[in-house]
Amino acid sequence: MDGEPLRVGLLGGGTVGSQVARLILEHGDDLAARIGRPLELVGIVVRNLDRPRPGLPASLLTTDAEGLVTREGIDIAIELIGGIDPAQDLILKAMSHGASVVTANKALLAAKGDELFGAAQHAGVDLYYEAAVAGAIPIVRPLSESLVGDEIQVVMGIVNGTTNYILDKMTAEGMDYQTALVQAQDLGYAEADPTADVEGHDAAAKAALLASLAFHTRVRGDQVHREGITGVAPQDIRAARGLGCVVKLLAVAKLLDDGQISVRVHPAMVPNTHPLASVKGAYNAIFVEAAAAGRLMFLGPGAGGAPTASAVVGDLVTVARNRSRGVVGPVQPMYNDHEVAPMGLVTTRYFVRLRVQDEPGVLAGVAGVFARHHISVQDVQQTPAGGKAGDASAELYLLTHEAKEADLLECVADLQASPQVQAAVRFMRVEGM
Amino acid sequence: MDGEPLRVGLLGGGTVGSQVARLILEHGDDLAARIGRPLELVGIVVRNLDRPRPGLPASLLTTDAEGLVTREGIDIAIELIGGIDPAQDLILKAMSHGASVVTANKALLAAKGDELFGAAQHAGVDLYYEAAVAGAIPIVRPLSESLVGDEIQVVMGIVNGTTNYILDKMTAEGMDYQTALVQAQDLGYAEADPTADVEGHDAAAKAALLASLAFHTRVRGDQVHREGITGVAPQDIRAARGLGCVVKLLAVAKLLDDGQISVRVHPAMVPNTHPLASVKGAYNAIFVEAAAAGRLMFLGPGAGGAPTASAVVGDLVTVARNRSRGVVGPVQPMYNDHEVAPMGLVTTRYFVRLRVQDEPGVLAGVAGVFARHHISVQDVQQTPAGGKAGDASAELYLLTHEAKEADLLECVADLQASPQVQAAVRFMRVEGM
Ligand SMILES: NC(=O)c1ccc[n+]([C@@H]2O[C@H](COP(=O)([O-])OP(=O)(O)OC[C@H]3O[C@@H](n4cnc5c(N)ncnc54)[C@H](OP(=O)(O)O)[C@@H]3O)[C@@H](O)[C@H]2O)c1
Ligand SMILES: NC(=O)c1ccc[n+]([C@@H]2O[C@H](COP(=O)([O-])OP(=O)(O)OC[C@H]3O[C@@H](n4cnc5c(N)ncnc54)[C@H](OP(=O)(O)O)[C@@H]3O)[C@@H](O)[C@H]2O)c1
Numbered sequence: 001m002d003g004e005p006l007r008v009g010l011l012g013g014g015t016v017g018s019q020v021a022r023l024i025l026e027h028g029d030d031l032a033a034r035i036g037r038p039l040e041l042v043g044i045v046v047r048n049l050d051r052p053r054p055g056l057p058a059s060l061l062t063t064d065a066e067g068l069v070t071r072e073g074i075d076i077a078i079e080l081i082g083g084i085d086p087a088q089d090l091i092l093k094a095m096s097h098g099a100s101v102v103t104a105n106k107a108l109l110a111a112k113g114d115e116l117f118g119a120a121q122h123a124g125v126d127l128y129y130e131a132a133v134a135g136a137i138p139i140v141r142p143l144s145e146s147l148v149g150d151e152i153q154v155v156m157g158i159v160n161g162t163t164n165y166i167l168d169k170m171t172a173e174g175m176d177y178q179t180a181l182v183q184a185q186d187l188g189y190a191e192a193d194p195t196a197d198v199e200g201h202d203a204a205a206k207a208a209l210l211a212s213l214a215f216h217t218r219v220r221g222d223q224v225h226r227e228g229i230t231g232v233a234p235q236d237i238r239a240a241r242g243l244g245c246v247v248k249l250l251a252v253a254k255l256l257d258d259g260q261i262s263v264r265v266h267p268a269m270v271p272n273t274h275p276l277a278s279v280k281g282a283y284n285a286i287f288v289e290a291a292a293a294g295r296l297m298f299l300g301p302g303a304g305g306a307p308t309a310s311a312v313v314g315d316l317v318t319v320a321r322n323r324s325r326g327v328v329g330p331v332q333p334m335y336n337d338h339e340v341a342p343m344g345l346v347t348t349r350y351f352v353r354l355r356v357q358d359e360p361g362v363l364a365g366v367a368g369v370f371a372r373h374h375i376s377v378q379d380v381q382q383t384p385a386g387g388k389a390g391d392a393s394a395e396l397y398l399l400t401h402e403a404k405e406a407d408l409l410e411c412v413a414d415l416q417a418s419p420q421v422q423a424a425v426r427f428m429r430v431e432g433m
Numbered sequence: 434m435d436g437e438p439l440r441v442g443l444l445g446g447g448t449v450g451s452q453v454a455r456l457i458l459e460h461g462d463d464l465a466a467r468i469g470r471p472l473e474l475v476g477i478v479v480r481n482l483d484r485p486r487p488g489l490p491a492s493l494l495t496t497d498a499e500g501l502v503t504r505e506g507i508d509i510a511i512e513l514i515g516g517i518d519p520a521q522d523l524i525l526k527a528m529s530h531g532a533s534v535v536t537a538n539k540a541l542l543a544a545k546g547d548e549l550f551g552a553a554q555h556a557g558v559d560l561y562y563e564a565a566v567a568g569a570i571p572i573v574r575p576l577s578e579s580l581v582g583d584e585i586q587v588v589m590g591i592v593n594g595t596t597n598y599i600l601d602k603m604t605a606e607g608m609d610y611q612t613a614l615v616q617a618q619d620l621g622y623a624e625a626d627p628t629a630d631v632e633g634h635d636a637a638a639k640a641a642l643l644a645s646l647a648f649h650t651r652v653r654g655d656q657v658h659r660e661g662i663t664g665v666a667p668q669d670i671r672a673a674r675g676l677g678c679v680v681k682l683l684a685v686a687k688l689l690d691d692g693q694i695s696v697r698v699h700p701a702m703v704p705n706t707h708p709l710a711s712v713k714g715a716y717n718a719i720f721v722e723a724a725a726a727g728r729l730m731f732l733g734p735g736a737g738g739a740p741t742a743s744a745v746v747g748d749l750v751t752v753a754r755n756r757s758r759g760v761v762g763p764v765q766p767m768y769n770d771h772e773v774a775p776m777g778l779v780t781t782r783y784f785v786r787l788r789v790q791d792e793p794g795v796l797a798g799v800a801g802v803f804a805r806h807h808i809s810v811q812d813v814q815q816t817p818a819g820g821k822a823g824d825a826s827a828e829l830y831l832l833t834h835e836a837k838e839a840d841l842l843e844c845v846a847d848l849q850a851s852p853q854v855q856a857a858v859r860f861m862r863v864e865g866m
Binding site for chain 1: 463573581711725746758
């Protein structure tokens with residue numbers, strides 16, 4: 001292959017970094033042919049030099065991250081350390097020293113996207129991040145290029161494999177949340193500290209990136225309404241089944257009628273007929289609805305060392321091609337300023353579950369509360385819930401038509417205050433029906 | 434918006450062209466914001482100026498295609514005429530006059546890709562074609578950029594909505610091919626002359642483009658082994674159901690162990706558990722298997738004016754961004770020279786159906802023929818097929834393990850020659866099991 005090699009510095013040699021190094025080292029000839037110039041991996045930054053790292057040449061390992069990104073002649077820095085510090089600082093230093101950057105760091109991009117993309121533009125370098133949303137699934141280019149001529153209305157995805165695995169277990173095997181979590185941990189699908197996944201932080205960062213791309217508006221992770229799956233009960237899963245639905249943790253970004261956008265992560269019931277319902281285990285999928293294109297879905301492995309490395313090396317080739325031609329890729333102008341709507345203004349359908357005294361007039365009373373809050377009920381099911389003789393209670397399951405969340409919350413509060421309601425009133429949003 | 438408008442000439446104002454014009458005219462401000470410069474639609478080429486064209490400004494219509502593409506200052510030509518002539522000539526003229534080109538013309542690209550991409554490079558302009566494969570589904574960028582760091586092993590898709598609609602009807606409602614075709618024509622899913630769809634020409638052109646992208650090798654449409662759906666019988670559909678499969682017209686591109694590639698379009702049985710099996714009606718889907726990324730699928734509307742226009746305008750924005758920055762997009766180097774394997778060397782699994790005399794020893798005889806050709810049989814089912822008393826016959830259904838097509842064909846010829854075999858021996862390939 002002609003031409004000077006492009007010099008690549010790799011920050012991080014962990015789950016993803018080690019696979020990126022492997023792909024670069026094993027497929028050098030192919031990558032060079034695709035780029036038009038060879039790549040040279042000049043260093044791999046880790047914290048601990050003593051850890052055995054099969055497949056990674058010891059001569060490339062270093063703990064001097066700053067030295068690597070500011071080294072003379074680095075063309076491309078790949079950031080796979082994760083977190084805000086020192087990743088942000090290293091990326092900014094690499095860019096100010098003239099290197100283009102590839103990263104998979106959704107947490108950082110969702111927190112500091114404005115600064116980072118601004119710095120890349122200022123430095124005249126690329127900042128690519130296909131791996132940051134849904135691992136191996138191509139979604140950044142589809143949204144920022146293939147669909148950029150269209151008006152995207154909804155992006156709705158299963159973007160966290162850990163929680164999808166847990167909910168799948170709860171659905172298929174009737175496990176409770178805690179049992180399914182422990183099993184996911186035993187199998188390596190969930191971390192020892194599962195907070196980032198099960199509380200929805202990871203999905204919220206991805207939702208922010210998806211919403212930014214879809215609506216040409218910068219959305220930060222902390223603007224995303226976020227609920228995790230720790231409160232999902234076996235009863236919710238069973239109730240979903242009764243409705244012909246499954247419970248999924250969804251990342252939702254929707255353009256509302258008033259020009260605001262709704263960006264949120266929460267468990268939701270999804271009808272079995274919806275393409276997202278059949279996404280199993282650690283797979284991810286992103287469903288997109290656009291005015292002209294219609295309904296699209298992208299499915300694939302959302303995490304894991306090799307799949308994520310595939311997306312990183314795809315970016316690496318793209319950035320290297322740009323660099324060898326002396327250009328940078330297009331910038332996504334964030335020209336809209338859609339506001340993120342407060343949850344109270346969001347409309348969706350709801351499933352409401354409550355336990356009431358099983359006596360004449362209760363159903364009418366409950367229906368009256370919904371009516372008072374202008375929430376139209378599509379379907380009610382009543383099942384005896386057992387209880388002592390003379391103290392029988394019933395479970396009521398209600399499915400509403402579209403309603404405003406603020407109205408729903410007031411309705412729930414009113415129901416809760418009613419003397420006939422015996423336990424906590426629970427609700428779950430229903431999407432894709 | 435700052436800057437001189439980019440001047441766009443539209444060749445074709447039919448199903449897709451009219452929708453492209455609509456999107457450009459209705460969403461001018463958004464497109465300008467995304468590009469960084471406004472677009473100006475300067476002309477729309479049609480054959481017949483008298484036809485009413487609601488939504489298309491009469492002042493833009495012209496029959497002078499050559500005049501439009503060679504007009505001073507045209508930045509981008511969009512070719513939506515279709516076919517080889519005059520589309521090829523117009524694209525080459527537009528490029529030699531300095532315009533970048535967007536097209537949805539798979540037939541032309543599959544026949545003349547080398548010349549056209551060569552001419553684009555020579556002229557220093559872009560040639561984009563996201564809409565040419567699977568309509569609105571982003572697949573060109575995913576293959577050429579997102580997955581470009583990976584080793585793609587299989588691309589397998591449902592890339593023709595007309596045939597998928599017909600096979601769906603045959604499956605869901607037990608219709609025969611002819612009845613389903615007529616219904617598809619009545620509903621506008623199939624053309625009056627359905628040849629391009631039902632004989633697999635359209636799918637073969639797309640298979641060639643997919644294989645070229647996936648394997649970095651130029652594959653032409655006429656190198657694709659092609660069988661249409663006109664021979665699919667209700668018995669095949671029923672037999673597939675018995676195997677837990679559905680019949681789909683697949684476009685398959687596979688990297689073989691010996692470095693050759695198999696590129697083919699034919700009906701195949703696909704297990705119900707495979708993600709392609711659930712692709713319904715006029716939807717398209719493309720399944721990709723890559724060494725690092727694993728299994729991915731892309732689903733969406735594969736045709737239709739608005740969905741196809743979405744992909745065209747996505748390319749238009751990308752090309753316009755390039756142009757306003759004075760760059761062109763990356764070229765896909767076709768650096769491999771994988772040969773297209775003759776069908777005889779392809780291995781897959783087969784379903785074989787034959788009618789035999791229902792008498793002792795027949796099954797052993799049939800099994801012996803398979804064994805002689807080194808084809809291992811996974812499963813045999815025998816069902817009485819009726820017939821006159823004393824002349825009873827049975828249907829044998831056999832599912833093979835992977836076998837070489839040449840062996841299978843010899844085996845089928847031997848079976849056909851056997852005196853116990855009463856009717857034409859039929860077989861169908863089984864993919865994705
Ligand atoms: N894992 C996935 O499936 C996945 C999927 C999509 C995106 N991502 C993203 O990819 C990034 C990397 O994830 P990962 O799973 O590969 O993480 P990981 O396995 O924890 O690896 C992190 C690597 O960075 C090194 N490192 C950490 N802090 C450092 C510091 N201060 N200075 C120098 N080196 C440091 C570590 O060194 P030691 O090896 O010495 O500890 C390790 O090699 C994250 O942004 C993550 O969100 C991961
Ligand atoms: N339709 C789809 O769903 C779809 C999907 C994917 C890709 N495509 C591709 O998109 C392209 C256009 O398809 P389409 O369905 O829009 O075709 P169409 O409806 O037949 O439109 C063709 C247009 O080109 C004009 N035209 C034809 N021959 C011409 C000539 N010699 N000189 C000047 N103008 C001429 C026609 O003029 P008149 O209007 O006066 O006849 C018409 O406006 C094709 O390459 C097709 O393969 C189509």
